[in-house]
């Protein structure tokens with residue numbers, strides 16, 4: 001039997017939680033939807049998880065109070081834009097709170113109900129219908145049934161971990 005030492009242990013506050021999750025690298029997406037005013041909304045989101053294959057379902061976690069979340073809930077649809085390795089500046093722009101973020105980012109409506117498609121910056125895009133929402137603390141978990149999957153760019157995925165962006169590196 002081996003004894004394992006605990007390197008350190010702290011009560012789980014927001015900073016410790018963020019530190020721990022930074023050691024769990026993930027892909028980077030922009031979740032988009034159209035607001036009741038007809039204007040596009042979107043935010044950078046790495047809290048994304050596949051939930052079910054049949055039916056194809058994902059969950060995204062969006063901060064409570066976000067204009068993007070409001071548009072998602074009002075329209076009951078959204079698009080999940082999975083960013084590619086050359087889209088770091090777009091990931092930063094859509095995390096900045098800049099109200100003009102769509103002015104410099106090419107987008108178009110998808111062929112089915114969903115949200116704006118970031119055709120230059122996404123390698124894949126899923127149009128989703130909201131099927132369930134659950135507020136958890138300061139975020140809302142939005143479960144989306146995936147209706148359509150479009151592929152746009154062939155670049156490898158963009159990753160985020162340890163508070164840094166990295167391209168997926170082929171070995």
Ligand SMILES: Cc1cc2nc3c(=O)[nH]c(=O)nc-3n(C[C@H](O)[C@H](O)[C@H](O)COP(=O)(O)O)c2cc1C
Pocket residue numbers: 028041042043044045046047048061062063065066067068069091092094095096097139160
């Ligand atoms: C790499 C990265 C990942 C992020 N992931 C999330 C996330 O999963 N959920 C979230 O609510 N905010 C996330 N954010 C922060 C939002 O993008 C940021 O708060 C943004 O301003 C929200 O847009 P809004 O003004 O439309 O709410 C992330 C930011 C970065 C840089």
